[in-house]
Amino acid sequence: MQHPLLQIHQLTRHFKMGDRFVAVLNNSHLHVQKGETIALLGRSGCGKSTLLNLLAGIDLPDSGHVFINNENLGQMNEKTRTQFRRRHIGFVHQFFNLIPTLTAAENIALPLELNQQSNSEIKIRVKKMLKEIQLEERADDYPEQLSGGEQQRIALARALIHQPMLVLADEPTGNLDAQTGKQILNLLHTLVKQMNCTLVMVTHSLAVARNANRILTLDSGKISEQPGDFAW
Numbered sequence: 001m002q003h004p005l006l007q008i009h010q011l012t013r014h015f016k017m018g019d020r021f022v023a024v025l026n027n028s029h030l031h032v033q034k035g036e037t038i039a040l041l042g043r044s045g046c047g048k049s050t051l052l053n054l055l056a057g058i059d060l061p062d063s064g065h066v067f068i069n070n071e072n073l074g075q076m077n078e079k080t081r082t083q084f085r086r087r088h089i090g091f092v093h094q095f096f097n098l099i100p101t102l103t104a105a106e107n108i109a110l111p112l113e114l115n116q117q118s119n120s121e122i123k124i125r126v127k128k129m130l131k132e133i134q135l136e137e138r139a140d141d142y143p144e145q146l147s148g149g150e151q152q153r154i155a156l157a158r159a160l161i162h163q164p165m166l167v168l169a170d171e172p173t174g175n176l177d178a179q180t181g182k183q184i185l186n187l188l189h190t191l192v193k194q195m196n197c198t199l200v201m202v203t204h205s206l207a208v209a210r211n212a213n214r215i216l217t218l219d220s221g222k223i224s225e226q227p228g229d230f231a232w
């Protein structure tokens with residue numbers, strides 16, 4: 001049988017809050033198959049962003065393991081883990097996080113540059129991606145010249161340009177109006193499917209979550225699977 005694309009095993013992460021330690025993740029387990037889309041719901045402060053940071057190897061757990069494509073992030077040294085992240089993971093943030101001094105095209109090109117692709121290859125792929133997200137005309141504009149929805153389209157393009165195995169999205173529509181949010185969500189799902197990526201997306205919206213294959217909740221350090229007709 002094929003191994004899961006993403007596996008977490010007995011994952012525990014504590015933070016000191018005031019004078020006590022609180023387990024944001026407590027001995028949690030999760031398996032995600034290749035190509036699956038997962039929505040993660042939970043109240044503010046329950047640990048959703050912390051979990052995404054652990055999945056990306058940006059943060060490390062107090063105990064337990066994260067495996068991506070059977071590779072244990074915790075067993076890599078920092079340099080290898082950074083290279084692994086650049087190559088295999090795409091991250092989409094709530095506040096777009098584009099680099100203000102780079103143009104739209106340069107922002108999209110960034111992961112390819114970090115992965116040492118040739119200039120000619122980068123040019124071709126960025127052009128194709130700009131067409132995909134229907135922003136060819138805005139290639140040379142800077143983020144501040146773009147609307148929120150346009151910036152998020154650029155951010156999606158940047159997260160997916162290097163065809164990562166795993167895309168992590170932290171409330172990707174949380175900072176947009178409902179209609180723009182819907183468009184961004186459709187674009188995200190289209191790109192993820194096209195590139196055969198696996199998606200873990202944090203959201204506060206049940207409507208958004210229903211677009212995913214599976215809905216998970218995080219509460220008191222535990223990840224639970226919810227039925228499709230789950231009410232929030």
Ligand SMILES: Nc1ncnc2c1ncn2[C@@H]1O[C@H](COP(=O)(O)OP(=O)(O)OP(=O)(O)O)[C@@H](O)[C@H]1O
Pocket residue numbers: 015016024042043044045046047048049050051
């Ligand atoms: N580096 C840190 N040091 C101390 N506490 C932290 C750290 N990172 C997160 N926390 C705490 O862990 C808890 C979970 O934070 P996290 O950002 O993961 O929540 P969240 O579910 O993403 O919330 P939101 O929906 O508001 O984005 C919070 O109480 C937060 O204060």
Ligand SMILES: [Mg+2]
Pocket residue numbers: 048049050170
């Ligand atoms: Mg968060």
